[in-house]
Amino acid sequence: MGIFYFPAGCRVIVEGRKGGILVTIRQLFSGLPAALMALPVAAETEIMRLNMTPGVTEVSQRVYDLHMTILYICIAIGIAVFGVMFWAIIHHRKSKGAVAASFHESTKVEIIWTVIPFIILILMAIPATSTLLAMEDSSESDITIQVTGSQWKWHYRYFDEDVEFYSLLATTIAQIENKRDKRDNYLLEVDRPLVLPVGQKVRFLITSQDVIHSWWVPDFAVKKDANPGFINEAWTRIDKPGIYRGQCAELCGKDHGFMPIVVIAKEQDDYNQWLQATKVAQQQAREEEQRLLAMEMSMDELMSLGEQVYGTRCAMCHQLNGEGLPGAFPALAGQGVSVDPAKKLEHISIVVHGQSGTAMQAFGPQLSLKELAAVVTYERNAWGNNTGDTVQAADVQAVLDGQEL
Known part of the structure; x- marks a missing residue:
């Protein structure tokens, strides 16, 4: 004996007796429509969300409605096709004395099963095309923001405003390594979220x-994919x-899962205050x-700040212990430019300008002079390197200006 459960609560018992199977199949199909109608409701519950999110924009609601329309069409087609199939199996079975018909080709049937799917596809294509056109129409925007992806962070620049910043993962290494309890928004929190006004059309470049990265807010x-050397457009009105x-919805490297996006939507007055501040x-x-x-910072100040900066910006590649990842990211502990007294300038230059042909980014645009000086000092004196070298903001500025120390 087998028991099947459906969302609508119908319970069907299939017994292994001859003839009993016909009754139980009928019971199954009598409860199936109610079960299917209950699926969208069950999908929106907090217990088990299996459906798309309706979102908070007009376009996202249109996408959701289109999804549900196509889903219902597919359900109706499935019920019709399987209904006819099972009806034919049950009413033309050998035990009832049915004899298989012998026929070859039927122009009428060929036309029917070509025309009906064609009509269904046209009916599905009309709302789908309308929604896709709306999704791609980024004209007449009120605000334009450039979104730039890099391993593994986002950079936002507000056009016509003197505002730009990097947005990084705020989840700590200690949480990732299970040394501290994980917070509610584990791996979905950033230090600086993107702030947008409600009711305004925002264009994203x-x-x-x-x-390749992909900027995705359900x-x-x-x-929309972020491709190096190309600009893709998208828009929203919250x-x-x-x-x-x-x-990030593109597999962009080893820390792909550490590249979240957080957007805070504010009323216009609150947004204006945030922008001005x-x-x-x-x-x-x-x-x-x-x-x-x-000014000159002391070694203690530089090491304290440098440790913080290293932990948030450098540790994912070079590791907290400075050992790096063999074959991917070089070690800083006990080797390389970080321990060579004659390569202090080169060390600063690599951190500031990055290193061509490698995954080493240019941190000059990302960090303040104070942070750059601190992290280079930390790398030259942590993990037993103990070079005794300190790097000041003026030293970093000299490298940025192309001067020698």
Whole structure:
């Protein structure tokens, strides 16, 4: 005896007695429509979300409605096809004395099974085409933002505004290595989220610095590849304030899973306040960097800050212990430019400008002068390197200016 359960709660018992199978199959199909109708409802529950998200934009709602329309069409086709098939099996079985017909070709049947699918495809293509055209129409935007992917972070630049920043994974190495409890938004939190206003059409210009990435936020129905050397366009208009999360949806390297996206949608007034405050903060940071050029930080200050910067920016490749990954990322502990007193300038240059032909990025545009000086100092004195060298903001600025130390 077998028991089958369906979402609508219908229970069908199939017994192995001759003739009983016909009754139980009928019971099964009598409960099937109710079970299928319950699927979208069950899919939207918090217990088991198997369906697409309706999202928070007009386009995302249209995508969801299109998905449900096509799903219902497929369900109807499945019921019709399998219904006819099982009806034919049951009513033309040998035990009822049915004799197989002998026929070859039928123009009428050929026309029917060609025309009906053609009509169904046309009916499906009309709403699908309309939705796709709406998804690609990024004209007449109110705000334009350049989104640049790199291993493994996102960079956002607001056009016509003096605002740009990098957005990095905020989940700590300790959580990833199970040394601390994982937070609710584990691997889906960043240090600086993208902030957008509600009710405004935002155009995204999406590209990449290195390999192919993909900027994907399900609530906006936006998923667009970031290709190096090319710019792809996407857009959104958010209807509700809130926090929306996404991820890089392209396999972009070993830390692909550490490249989340967080968008905070604010009311227009709150967005304007954030934008103005960010402009002021970034201007103050630039002014502070210029003041740092005449200052010297102590070894303790440099090592403390350098350890923090290294842990968030460098450890994923070179590892917390500086041992690197053989064949992929070189070790910094006890070897290379980080321990050679004569290559202090080269060490700074590699961190600031990156290294062509390798995965080493240019951190000059990503970090402040203070952070760059601190992390180079840390690498030259951590893990037993103990060179005793300190690097100051002025030293980093000299490299940026193309001067010798």
